[in-house]
Amino acid sequence: MNTRKRFPGGQSGGMLMTVVVIFALLGLGMNLVTRIGPAIYEYYLLRDLADRVVREYAKLPSDEVKRRVNYELNRSRLPEGAISLVRTTSGYRVSVEREIPLSLTLGETVLALPGHEVWTLTYQVES
Numbered sequence: 657m658n659t660r661k662r663f664p665g666g667q668s669g670g671m672l673m674t675v676v677v678i679f680a681l682l683g684l685g686m687n688l689v690t691r692i693g694p695a696i697y698e699y700y701l702l703r704d705l706a707d708r709v710v711r712e713y714a715k716l717p718s719d720e721v722k723r724r725v726n727y728e729l730n731r732s733r734l735p736e737g738a739i740s741l742v743r744t745t746s747g748y749r750v751s752v753e754r755e756i757p758l759s760l761t762l763g764e765t766v767l768a769l770p771g772h773e774v775w776t777l778t779y780q781v782e783s
Contacts, residue, residue: 747783
């Protein structure tokens with residue numbers, strides 16, 4: 657006599673597999689969010705700094721502008737090569753470029769959609 661209980665439709669392991677797949681997808685989603693979110697935040701910090709250079713710092717001497725920019729980069733722990741300053745006749749031209757990797761690394765395997773490995777955010781402002 658068979659004393660084993662069966663679920664409706666005869667699916668005894670289907671629910672567990674569904675839960676495992678849902679948690680795997682949530683884990684991949686959280687992995688992307690925890691990498692992309694801070695990078696976007698850094699991009700907007702750099703944009704704000706670029707706007708301040710053009711609006712507020714443009715009348716200051718070049719050494720003082722560089723000192724203030726380096727202070728802001730170090731304070732926010734931003735990479736120094738992410739912003740470029742070019743002195744113009746009327747002030748500054750400031751360019752910001754932030755590359756955000758969209759690939760997932762699982763062990764030694766790198767997962768990425770072809771042509772969508774990196775998301776590049778750019779911003780340029782001039783006074």
